[in-house]
Amino acid sequence: MKKMNDDVLDTYISAGKLASVILRESAREIRAGGSFLELVESVEARVRESGADLAFPLNVSLNEDAAHDTAAPGDERVFAKGEVIKLDLGVQIDGYIADTATTVDLGNNALLLDASREALEAAIRIVKPGVTAGEIGAVIEKEITSRGYRPIANLTGHGLGQYIQHRDPTIPNIAINGGSVLEEGTAFAIEPFATTGSGRVGEKTRIEIYSQIAEKPVRIPSARAAMEKVRERHGLPFSRRWLDDKKMVLALPGLVRSGILHGYPVLADIPGSLVSQHEHTLIVTADGCIVTTR
Known part of the structure; x- marks a missing residue:
């Protein structure tokens, strides 16, 4: 991999600083009884008002849910005492992404968050x-298991590129042999998940987030209108809440069946478990790393 040029590095750092500030502010605002939808919309509005854009819809995943949940149109959920709430924010400037997450505890789960x-x-x-992905996974697994929890084995960190949210290297949350070797100039995200559950996630039926994966002819007018908005994302994920026309929303399942869009089901560990993420x-x-989202 070529060494990253200064302009690209500066853009990554700018996106990271913005993501860090907005994530910290939004985490402080979560209270029992607070509106799920209002939080999501206010955070997303803050990103856009800053002159940046979202790399993906704000993920807000509760309790055993680990990833891919966000507010639905008209979502009436409120945060409740005892919940463990993951906030996963992606900010992009010119396609260069800052991906960062934290967990808010409305219960008594400090050690789980610490893990x-x-x-x-x-x-x-x-x-x-020169460090391998497997070595990173081993360190993550050791820290989580030493506190009595399990890492989620089938969720990983990931490389980043311009308008690319997931690419090599894949960064496991468990020890593996070998794996990708880190090179100077690599942009990537590390995201450990600690769970009181099984250590694996499965798919729920709920889907709120989609992305375009192919370009094909579309005949139905509402589907064509939806795709006009979707193409502006350059392949990055979007929320059905962002489509301001009910007919466009209803067109999404057909676009998935046609292989034009991919839907991201909510990923969850076993019912009753709790998951934390950072x-x-x-x-x-050359000699370490820059953390853009501090």
Whole structure:
């Protein structure tokens, strides 16, 4: 991989600073009884008002849900005492992404939050050229299991590129042999998940987030109108809540069946379990890394 040029690096850093500020502010605003939809819409509006854009809809995943939930149109959910709430925010400037997450505890789960947070910090400390993804996974797994929890084995960190949210290297949350070798100039996200459950997630039926994966002819007018908006995303994920016409929303399942869109089901561990997540975006440097989302 070529060394990252200064303009691209500066853009990554700018996106990261903005994401960090907005994520911290939004986490402080969560209270029992607060509106799920109002939180999501206010955070997304803050990103857009800053002159940046969203890399993906704000993910707000509750309790055993680990990823891919966001507010539905007219969502009436409110946050409740005892909940563990993951906020996963993606900010992009000219397609360069800052991906960062934190967990808010409305119960008594400090050690669970500590497990994913300290796993992330321990992983960051070893990042430099030549380190393997497997070595990072081993550090993450050790920090989480030492606190009595399980890492989620089938969720991973991931490389980032311009308008690309997931690419190599894949960063596991468990120890593996080998894996990708980090190189100077690599942009990627590390995102440990700690769980009281099984350590694996499965798909729920709920789908709120989609992305375009192919370009094909579309005949139905409402589907064509939806695709006009979707193409503006350059392949990055979007929420059905962002489509302001009911006919466009109703066209989404057909576009998935046609292989034009991909839907992202909510990913969850076993019912009754609790999951925490922390995430930062990093750029590998000659002797370590820059954490853009501090």
